[in-house]
Amino acid sequence: MTHQFPSLSPEQKKELSDIAQRIIAPGKGILAADESTGTMGKRLEKIKVENSEENRRYFRDLLFSTDPSISNCVGGIIFFHETLYQKSDSGKLFPQVIKDKGIVVGIKVDKGTAGLNGTDGETTTQGLDGLSERCAQYKKDGCDFAKWRCVLKISDSCPTSVAIAENANVLARYASICQQNGLVPIVEPEILPDGTHDLLRCQYVTEKVLAAVYKALSDHHVYLEGTLLKPNMVTAGQSCAKKFTPQEVAMATVTALRRTVPASVPGICFLSGGQSEEEASLNLNAINQVPLNRPWKLSFSYGRALQASALAAWQGKTANKAAAQEAFCSRAKINGLASKGEYKASGSADQASMQSLFSASYIY
Amino acid sequence: MTHQYPALTTEQKKELQEIAERITAPGKGILAADESTGSMGKRLNPIGVENTEENRRRYRQLLFTADQRIDSCIGGVIFFHETLYQNTDDGTNFSQLIKDRGIVVGIKVDKGVVPLAGTDGETTTQGLDGLSERCAQYKKDGADFAKWRSVLKISENTPSELAIMENANVLARYASICQQNGIVPIVEPEILPDGEHDLKRCQYVSEKVLAAVYKALSDHHVYLEGTLLKPNMVTPGHSCPTKVSHEEIAMATVTALRRTVPPAVTGVTFLSGGQSEEDASINLNAINNCPLAKPWALTFSYGRALQASALNAWRGELSNEKAATEEFIKRAEANSKAALGKYQSSGSGTAAGKSLYVENHAY
Numbered sequence: 001m002t003h004q005f006p007s008l009s010p011e012q013k014k015e016l017s018d019i020a021q022r023i024i025a026p027g028k029g030i031l032a033a034d035e036s037t038g039t040m041g042k043r044l045e046k047i048k049v050e051n052s053e054e055n056r057r058y059f060r061d062l063l064f065s066t067d068p069s070i071s072n073c074v075g076g077i078i079f080f081h082e083t084l085y086q087k088s089d090s091g092k093l094f095p096q097v098i099k100d101k102g103i104v105v106g107i108k109v110d111k112g113t114a115g116l117n118g119t120d121g122e123t124t125t126q127g128l129d130g131l132s133e134r135c136a137q138y139k140k141d142g143c144d145f146a147k148w149r150c151v152l153k154i155s156d157s158c159p160t161s162v163a164i165a166e167n168a169n170v171l172a173r174y175a176s177i178c179q180q181n182g183l184v185p186i187v188e189p190e191i192l193p194d195g196t197h198d199l200l201r202c203q204y205v206t207e208k209v210l211a212a213v214y215k216a217l218s219d220h221h222v223y224l225e226g227t228l229l230k231p232n233m234v235t236a237g238q239s240c241a242k243k244f245t246p247q248e249v250a251m252a253t254v255t256a257l258r259r260t261v262p263a264s265v266p267g268i269c270f271l272s273g274g275q276s277e278e279e280a281s282l283n284l285n286a287i288n289q290v291p292l293n294r295p296w297k298l299s300f301s302y303g304r305a306l307q308a309s310a311l312a313a314w315q316g317k318t319a320n321k322a323a324a325q326e327a328f329c330s331r332a333k334i335n336g337l338a339s340k341g342e343y344k345a346s347g348s349a350d351q352a353s354m355q356s357l358f359s360a361s362y363i364y
Numbered sequence: 365m366t367h368q369y370p371a372l373t374t375e376q377k378k379e380l381q382e383i384a385e386r387i388t389a390p391g392k393g394i395l396a397a398d399e400s401t402g403s404m405g406k407r408l409n410p411i412g413v414e415n416t417e418e419n420r421r422r423y424r425q426l427l428f429t430a431d432q433r434i435d436s437c438i439g440g441v442i443f444f445h446e447t448l449y450q451n452t453d454d455g456t457n458f459s460q461l462i463k464d465r466g467i468v469v470g471i472k473v474d475k476g477v478v479p480l481a482g483t484d485g486e487t488t489t490q491g492l493d494g495l496s497e498r499c500a501q502y503k504k505d506g507a508d509f510a511k512w513r514s515v516l517k518i519s520e521n522t523p524s525e526l527a528i529m530e531n532a533n534v535l536a537r538y539a540s541i542c543q544q545n546g547i548v549p550i551v552e553p554e555i556l557p558d559g560e561h562d563l564k565r566c567q568y569v570s571e572k573v574l575a576a577v578y579k580a581l582s583d584h585h586v587y588l589e590g591t592l593l594k595p596n597m598v599t600p601g602h603s604c605p606t607k608v609s610h611e612e613i614a615m616a617t618v619t620a621l622r623r624t625v626p627p628a629v630t631g632v633t634f635l636s637g638g639q640s641e642e643d644a645s646i647n648l649n650a651i652n653n654c655p656l657a658k659p660w661a662l663t664f665s666y667g668r669a670l671q672a673s674a675l676n677a678w679r680g681e682l683s684n685e686k687a688a689t690e691e692f693i694k695r696a697e698a699n700s701k702a703a704l705g706k707y708q709s710s711g712s713g714t715a716a717g718k719s720l721y722v723e724n725h726a727y
Contacts, residue, residue: 002522004568158366204368211582218575224623255628259588263659264622295627295659 016226073336380590
């Protein structure tokens with residue numbers, strides 16, 4: 001605990017830090033287009049489209065070949081392995097299409113959850129085996145960041161200390177390995193929104209989980225300036241009887257982050273979880289208006305919350321391509337504004353009056 | 365790890381946060397006047413003054429009766445137990461005197477270091493026994509914040525994991541107990557400057573120690589907004605042959621804090637350790653001018669660095685009291701400016717000049 005052994009050179013640190021800064025440049029966030037084959041099946045089933053490799057390629061192409069102005073609001077795109085090696089209609093590999101737009105390419109590297117025996121259905125995440133070699137290859141193939149999702153849940157007995165410790169540790173191992181290979185690790189400790197718990201309970205659990213995550217990152221000598229965090233927002237459980245406003249969600253979220261996330265972390269890109277597109281935008285916007293010091297960028301890393309309307313507009317028909325792209329662009333622009341606290345939902349008040357909805361003296 | 369049990373009410377949290385904010389209001393810092401009887405002996409000996417209770421009283425009096433110029437520079441004063449119950453010449457209780465000037469009263473509550481068996485001379489700090497009752501009494505007697513000092517050292521084999529973990533834990537227990545009694549805990553994990561290690565080594569160790577401290581505070585459910593941190597600045601060891609500039613110290617210090625101290629912590633009040641008065645001010649100034657985002661107040665909690673000249677000017681003589689007080693006021697004003705990043709030093713400190721600052725150096 002007393003001597004430092006070299007893990008990253010100054011050049012490696014600078015490269016990682018620069019990549020992270022590019023992804024969360026002002027007004028930009030991340031498109032999470034890394035749905036696994038199985039998960040893509042769930043999305044396509046909803047619009048009655050067959051889950052074929054071509055359909056998956058076509059839909060991602062639809063998103064990636066949108067108007068280049070998309071790069072004003074999208075700083076990075078997370079890929080699933082299959083997609084990294086697919087091509088657009090123009091014959092160009094997808095990573096190249098994205099890079100040509102000045103957007104950073106990312107890759108999901110975890111291999112899904114695995115059960116923790118002796119717990120009440122809690123999990124850890126696997127994927128560490130051979131991860132270094134895989135990262136080196138992904139870097140060669142155009143990736144500059146990676147994503148790894150851990151999952152925790154809130155119930156009467158969960159999350160347990162072992163679930164918190166195990167997931168924090170595995171996230172730190174993943175982060176350490178990524179950085180060795182020039183990939184910025186996005187650290188995702190998702191606490192599921194399922195349950196009847198209220199806002200305060202979610203805040204409490206989130207604070208404990210994040211404290212454990214950052215202790216693990218410190219223990220594993222991870223260079224924080226070259227990482228990003230992808231947490232859940234602090235919200236009440238989906239079955240909670242009480243409803244909370246975007247301002248309450250925002251205040252609880254920012255308070256939890258201020259108590260746990262060091263200022264050296266350049267950016268926090270929220271997952272959208274079960275939120276609707278509009279909810280995810282309104283909440284992100286409120287988060288960026290919270291009257292507390294927020295030393296990191298607060299942006300988005302949305303999957304469903306960026307793609308739901310696009311999928312619905314597409315319906316699997318080529319004739320709907322332009323409409324689908326329009327829907328995607330629209331959500332991307334809105335979230336870009338929300339990441340600056342400048343999103344005015346139609347029929348909502350302006351920023352000044354939004355501020356007054358924050359109960360400035362409420363102690364969380 | 366899943367259910368929250370009430371630790372503090374909303375009102376208690378609000379009170380603690382407000383106290384912490386008052387102490388570290390812009391341009392204000394802390395006078396650490398909490399030298400134990402033994403430590404006071406070490407200060408009075410060199411100026412030929414006998415270490416009696418009366419002399420200790422007279423000395424603290426000349427600090428506490430400084431004129432209104434210190435009211436905008438000193439947000440809090442840390443007392444030693446004996447001093448809390450002493451009076452001025454005209455019978456005014458010291459604690460009351462300080463409070464009436466709008467300065468927050470603090471109290472040192474630890475009971476010194478004890479060895480950790482099986483380590484290379486490492487220590488933990490004692491003082492937890494009956495701490496809750498003592499805090500309650502101190503609160504009644506005018507104190508609104510407390511201080512507890514843990515000590516770590518850098519050498520070939522230290523600090524060990526045990527020393528880091530034990531000191532972090534004892535700091536968290538202390539903090540938790542203070543808050544229950546309406547007292548803002550200043551958390552002080554001092555890493556001694558003794559040694560030949562360089563700046564990078566001190567930064568590395570500081571980061572590990574602070575990460576452990578904040579994990580322990582989280583585990584013990586401490587309300588961070590109602591705490592202050594009193595760390596060492598990141599500096600090379602006293603016997604390190606390589607000298608560094610004030611800007612390098614500032615950059616290493618702020619980088620270490622940014623990597624470990626959550627933004628929710630209201631303020632960071634540096635200890636001066638073995639630094640000269642001038643270096644302590646110049647370094648604090650450089651810290652406040654460091655071009656990285658700093659979400660907490662960065663100010664001082666100085667003992668020697670506020671009092672050295674005053675002690676020297678006093679030398680125990682009644683006729684020197686005004687001059688001594690004037691020296692104290694001078695340092696208080698200098699550090700107040702430094703806490704705002706506006707201090708212009710007249711001479712230069714002992715550290716090397718600006719040109720040693722390496723702009724692109726990755727810390």
